[in-house]
Amino acid sequence: MTYVLDGNAIAGDLFAAFGHEMTTVVGRCRNCGTASPVAELCVYARAPGTVARCSTCHAVVMVLVTIGGEYHIHLPAYEFIEEVQSSCEL
């Protein structure tokens, strides 16, 4: 069985890789043009590596692999376009 999660599930790895909170960042799928925050991507965390797909067209937009403690992130079809206004400050 394949379990589909969402971008919240990879928030920690993305923060560690990019140096800041990423789930509120909006990206656009280059396959279908849908813009959505990282938190709303469909995430398959049980693949070899983690695969994130567009929630509209299901194109693979992000692949995250950890090798020897280093993060390798490939964005085959996702362009970060803006950061969502955070609802509050810490």
Add this chain to the structure above:
Amino acid sequence: MAGAALPGRLSWQLGRVVDTIEETRRAKSLVLDLPNWQGHRAGQHVDIRLTADDGYQAQRGYSIASAPEDDGVMLTVDRLERGEVSPYLTDVIEQGDELELRGPIGGYFVWDASQSGPLLLISGGSGIVPLRAMLRHWAAARPAVEVRLLHSARSLDDVIYRDELMRLAAFEEVDVRIALTRAWPDGWRGHRGRVDRDFLDGAAWPPRDQPHIYVCGPTAFVEAATAALVETGQQPNTIKTERFGPTGN
């Protein structure tokens, strides 16, 4: 905005378990003392990392159950059968043990008491954990917003934080409604069956009231609840979701 945009480091840190609470047959809460904790927002989570003697590591995310105002950071862990991490956290770890974690993590599935508009919280099973943080944050800040929790569990004994939810329901602004999907006590007057359109029709605010809606639970629960919300006319952009399920290989 500054909090979300500032570059920073997300370092692993050690916390000591200062208390454990049996919530249900399957769920256990761990209260942690974290000397390097920088504070968190209601709805955020942490990653926990376990390291075996041979160096093998397993990492999983767990929602924070405590409010920003609470002393100590509380996590509630639901034991997954054949899970790699959760059985250790629910069955093995004891008061005084140390845990390695990083956080707080996540800026999307968070609620702050300064947000106006009614708050609609919908959870299935242990999806209630981050929503408990929001409820406690509400109770600490007491903003002038109404709160409604719609929670689905298998049976009354499976309702995590049951006593606390009943106490929160005593606030005039707080409404707690439970749906039981498998077993009902005699005379049960709450909803029987899943969170569906019937349940939501009588429980959700109309879209014109612009509720902030948070849905958390297993993927199938979140998909069904979100579809039912949209069917009842709620705007998708007012619904924030967090799905959980087994991760790792």
